[in-house]
Amino acid sequence: EAQVTQNPRYLITVTGKKLTVTCSQNMNHEYMSWYRQDPGLGLRQIYYSMNVEVTDKGDVPEGYKVSRKEKRNFPLILESPSPNQTSLYFCASSLNRKGVGGYTFGSGTRLTVV
Amino acid sequence: GESVGLHLPTLSVQEGDNSIINCAYSNSASDYFIWYKQESGKGPQFIIDIRSNMDKRQGQRVTVLLNKTVKHLSLQIAATQPGDSAVYFCAENMGGKLTFGQGTILTVHP
Numbered sequence: 488e489a490q491v492t493q494n495p496r497y498l499i500t501v502t503g504k505k506l507t508v509t510c511s512q513n514m515n516h517e518y519m520s521w522y523r524q525d526p527g528l529g530l531r532q533i534y535y536s537m538n539v540e541v542t543d544k545g546d547v548p549e550g551y552k553v554s555r556k557e558k559r560n561f562p563l564i565l566e567s568p569s570p571n572q573t574s575l576y577f578c579a580s581s582l583n584r585k586g587v588g589g590y591t592f593g594s595g596t597r598l599t600v601v
Numbered sequence: 602g603e604s605v606g607l608h609l610p611t612l613s614v615q616e617g618d619n620s621i622i623n624c625a626y627s628n629s630a631s632d633y634f635i636w637y638k639q640e641s642g643k644g645p646q647f648i649i650d651i652r653s654n655m656d657k658r659q660g661q662r663v664t665v666l667l668n669k670t671v672k673h674l675s676l677q678i679a680a681t682q683p684g685d686s687a688v689y690f691c692a693e694n695m696g697g698k699l700t701f702g703q704g705t706i707l708t709v710h711p
Contacts, residue, residue, distance in 0.1 A: 491644075522701075527703065528703070529690070529701050529702060529703040529704060530645070530690070530701040531701075532698075532699070577644050577645070579644075584698075585633060585694055586633070586635065586694060586699055587633065587650070588647070588650070589635055589637070589647025589650060590635075590645075590647070590699070591647075592644030592645045592646070593644050594642075594643055594644050595642075595643070595644050
């Protein structure tokens with residue numbers, strides 16, 4: 488089944504403790520992206536990747552890092568999480584950046600930083 | 602107290618009615634538009650898309666209308682069913698960057 492898999496689904500952590508949210512897709516998509524979803528603010532792009540070893544900042548990249556060492560994986564790294572990073576996070580992939588045919592989204596990771 | 606912007610627009614309909622969800626987009630240079638559906642606890646799902654050189658596109662039970670003059674997009678759902686209850690987002694693509702609207706909550710009453 489074609490899908491984007493994120494892990495974990497839920498995570499509660501403490502301020503400053505480094506964490507990684509994994510994202511993997513099995514569709515051989517070139518483009519992958521991370522979003523955060525907050526009430527009243529909709530989906531905002533954090534980082535995206537056009538292909539292996541090619542990443543770029545989205546609208547809200549501060550406090551996040553990403554890497555794209557393999558085509559299928561695009562982990563999101565929070566080196567020193569803070570409470571304002573409490574949010575619902577989605578990874579998405581598509582054939583290309585334009586997203587023709589739509590992006591495929593993962594099921595989300597609900598992160599709470601205390 | 603409540604904060605402005607925390608409450609999404611809502612639409613309540615009876616099962617079997619047609620639903621129309623509207624979206625105003627911001628950039629006249631956007632050339633590709635997508636509607637997504639997000640059910641509780643799930644990620645957004647692609648519903649239908651439309652390119653800027655079209656003004657209407659139909660899918661199964663859904664129709665998207667694009668009015669570039671007023672930068673307006675609408676999603677029509679025919680014979681709405683309880684399973685259509687969700688948050689619906691429009692997204693515009695300009696130069697490869699996808700920007701999402703805040704969404705509309707659709708509630709379908711049996």
